[in-house]
Amino acid sequence: MIEVSHYSKRYGTHLAVADLSFTVRPGAVFGLLGSNGAGKTTTIRALVGLTRPTSGTVRVQGFDVWREPVRAKAAFGYIPDRPYLYGKLTARELLRFVGDLYRVPDAASGIDRWLEFFRLTDFGNELLETYSHGMRQKVAIVAALLPDPPVLIVDEPMVGLDPHAARQVRELFRGHADRGRTVLLTTHSLPLAEAVCDRLVVLDRGRVLGEGTLDDLRAQTGTEAGGVHGDSLERIFFRLLEEEQAEATRAREGAAG
Numbered sequence: 001m002i003e004v005s006h007y008s009k010r011y012g013t014h015l016a017v018a019d020l021s022f023t024v025r026p027g028a029v030f031g032l033l034g035s036n037g038a039g040k041t042t043t044i045r046a047l048v049g050l051t052r053p054t055s056g057t058v059r060v061q062g063f064d065v066w067r068e069p070v071r072a073k074a075a076f077g078y079i080p081d082r083p084y085l086y087g088k089l090t091a092r093e094l095l096r097f098v099g100d101l102y103r104v105p106d107a108a109s110g111i112d113r114w115l116e117f118f119r120l121t122d123f124g125n126e127l128l129e130t131y132s133h134g135m136r137q138k139v140a141i142v143a144a145l146l147p148d149p150p151v152l153i154v155d156e157p158m159v160g161l162d163p164h165a166a167r168q169v170r171e172l173f174r175g176h177a178d179r180g181r182t183v184l185l186t187t188h189s190l191p192l193a194e195a196v197c198d199r200l201v202v203l204d205r206g207r208v209l210g211e212g213t214l215d216d217l218r219a220q221t222g223t224e225a226g227g228v229h230g231d232s233l234e235r236i237f238f239r240l241l242e243e244e245q246a247e248a249t250r251a252r253e254g255a256a257g
């Protein structure tokens with residue numbers, strides 16, 4: 001379970017996220033969407049304890065990430081957009097380290113299974129500094145999933161993955177939620193969001209433009225109803241941005257006139 005309540009983050013005078021609230025329940029995949037600079041990574045960084053909220057609270061599995069960081073951090077796996085992996089370790093060494101840290105039972109056979117799943121078995125004993133970007137991304141995904149965390153937090157998961165791996169990862173996230181876990185992801189990939197997310201928040205410049213299921217967003221934007229003929233998320237996303245821009249223009253003209 002993830003609970004974000006009236007979260008705001010200010011960098012100097014710049015308000016990066018303004019009064020954001022949402023809840024992600026077990027069994028759901030929740031998507032955080034938005035343009036560049038919308039505040040997605042800022043929100044993720046608060047959820048994983050890397051930045052302190054200016055105001056509001058963020059909770060993971062009921063633990064306030066700032067007040068009870070160790071308990072909160074034990075409950076989630078985090079896949080960052082640019083994962084840092086120790087280059088002088090092999091993939092197996094890194095994953096054994098993660099297995100020990102989270103006290104994963106029978107980690108060795110889990111590691112074997114994961115390496116095989118991502119076609120990395122032949123490279124398991126190579127140093128991570130020799131891995132390609134996509135291979136590193138796969139290792140970061142395995143490191144987050146090896147402890148089978150109740151909550152999975154993912155920032156831009158598909159960057160650098162080939163189409164086969166991208167499909168595997170999509171199915172992994174859906175499967176994780178379907179086993180009663182909680183998944184939150186940010187993405188620029190509207191097809192990914194459309195394929196796996198139960199609910200979405202669309203952010204722009206730190207503010208919420210829309211929230212809900214795809215059908216809720218269709219209703220909010222007056223786009224076509226759901227089902228096979230329903231509007232795609234892409235059209236809804238652009239409609240929300242257009243509405244926001246039209247409103248900003250009206251406000252500017254009102255202020256000028």
Ligand SMILES: Nc1ncnc2c1ncn2[C@@H]1O[C@H](COP(=O)(O)OP(=O)(O)OP(=O)(O)O)[C@@H](O)[C@H]1O
Pocket residue numbers: 011014016034035036037038039040041042043
């Ligand atoms: N450490 C920081 N110091 C100052 N401003 C920051 C910092 N981190 C982010 N920002 C600002 O906060 C806003 C939101 O940035 P954020 O990285 O959360 O966006 P994003 O939605 O993840 O964008 P993208 O899709 O481009 O990754 C931006 O205006 C950015 O310039």
